[in-house]
Amino acid sequence: MNTHSTEANNGGFPPRPLSYGEQLWCRLSEAASNNGLFAIFLQGKVDPERLERALACAMQAYPLLRARVGCNNNRPSFIFRTQAPVPLHLVPRQSEEHWREIVETEVDDSILPSSPLLWRATLVSGEQHSELLIAINHAITDGFSIQLMTDGVLRCYAMDENILDPMGPPPSYEDYVSNPGVLRLMIKAVPELIRQLFSSQGSVARTPRNSRAP
DSSP states (O other), X not given: OOOOEEEOGGGGSOXXXXXXXXXXXXXXXXXXXXXXXXXXXXXXOOOHHHHHHHHHHHHHHOGGGGEEEEEETTEEEEEEOSEEXXXXXXXXXXXXXXXXXXXXXXXXXXXXXXXXXXXXXXEEEOSSEEEEEEEEOGGGOOHHHHHHXXXXXXXXXXXXXXXXXXXXXXXXXXXXXXXXXXXXXXXXXXXXXXXXXXXXXXXXXOOOTTOOOO
């Protein structure tokens, strides 16, 4: 399903360079899936169009949900899209355990940095019970942020309107570290190690040695 999309002037924000940690997550996802997955268990039948509207509201509020990875001034960066179709897929629920099968597929199917968006959602739709599964590249999420996202989606679904306050792009992980110098050096060395281990040819996480971290 992709009938709804977000709109903003130039994505609303300038490109934000990926930190070395975010580059590492992207590089890892090129070698093997590192998808995070969040499952929400819902009672009753879910209206797919209403859910799609709720997801679109979350995309408007949280810019990373409408970001892609691109190159800006020779730096891998988050590019905030002006239009981003809601990545919602609808699957009829076949059994009580059907969602587990889909989870395995979603975890294994890596969300690559080259993807139009760095997340996707699947609604396993049943008459009495439904499951909403959200798969997301770890470069744009952690446990708290995905809970914030799902809370916003559920509240918008319940009200069937946008009740979320828009937020700016979050700082990089390294901005939360009091002494990031050593961390940056360690993280900077890891992509080359991953390249040697997996012989990955991806270039998203490659940064010139003399470049400075954001």
